[in-house]
Amino acid sequence: MIRPVLACTALATLAACASPPLALRAYDQGSLPQAVQVPAAHRVAMETVGTGTITYECRAKADASGAHEWFFVGPDARLADRGGRLLGRYYGPPATWESIDGSRVTATQVAVSPAGTGNIPLQLVKANPAMGQGAMAGVTYIQRVATQGGVAPAMPCSASNLGARQVVQYQADYILYKAM
Known part of the structure; x- marks a missing residue:
């Protein structure tokens, strides 16, 4: 299902942005690439739709080759339920999912899998204690699926624009799991 990407770029506007109502979509683990499947004995605790931005910065490559690349700085997204009701926020670094009740969790990446041209990859992360x-x-785990947009800018990154930042729009479903 294709959903429009909304422009929710500043914390002050996150609460005001509303996603359109979305049909509930269960994520059959068998339909996802094996690398990003959640281990057995975990159940879906919450399904969210993250809509926001990812910031990239033009930096010198770490390999000392003299080349440059767009470096992932971090996300800033509104997390809503499938009906558009605000549930929290996703931001970083470090990657943090925060509920409107104040609880939050950080996580460590376990795996990624391609999601198609122009889309950030699908992802599985293992949550740290809340x-x-x-x-x-x-x-315990969070899956990023149904990604739209979010890839590094197409504009060149070179010595002439080192330190430049670009903000790109993205949307993804974040499925949160708990142990059974």
Whole structure:
């Protein structure tokens, strides 16, 4: 299902942006690439639609080759339920999913899998213990699926624009799991 990407770029406007109502889509693990499948004995605790931006910065490559590349700085997205109701926020670094109840969780990447030209990859992350009690307590894994946009800018990154930042729009479903 293709959904429009909304422009929600500043924290002050995140609460005001509303995603259109979306049909509930269950994520059959068998339909996803094996690398990003959640291990058995975990159940879906929450499905969210993340809509926002990813910031990239033009930097020298770490390999000392003299080349330059767009470096992922971090996301800033509104997390909503499938009906558009605000549930929280996803931001980083470090990658943090925060509920409106104040609980939050960070995570470490386990795997990625291509999601098609122009889209950031599908992703599986393993959650660290939650901070605070609430919706994020007990979250064990988070999948990023149904990605749209978010890839590094197409404009050149070179010595002439080192330090330049570009913000790109993206949308993805974040499926949060808890152990059964």
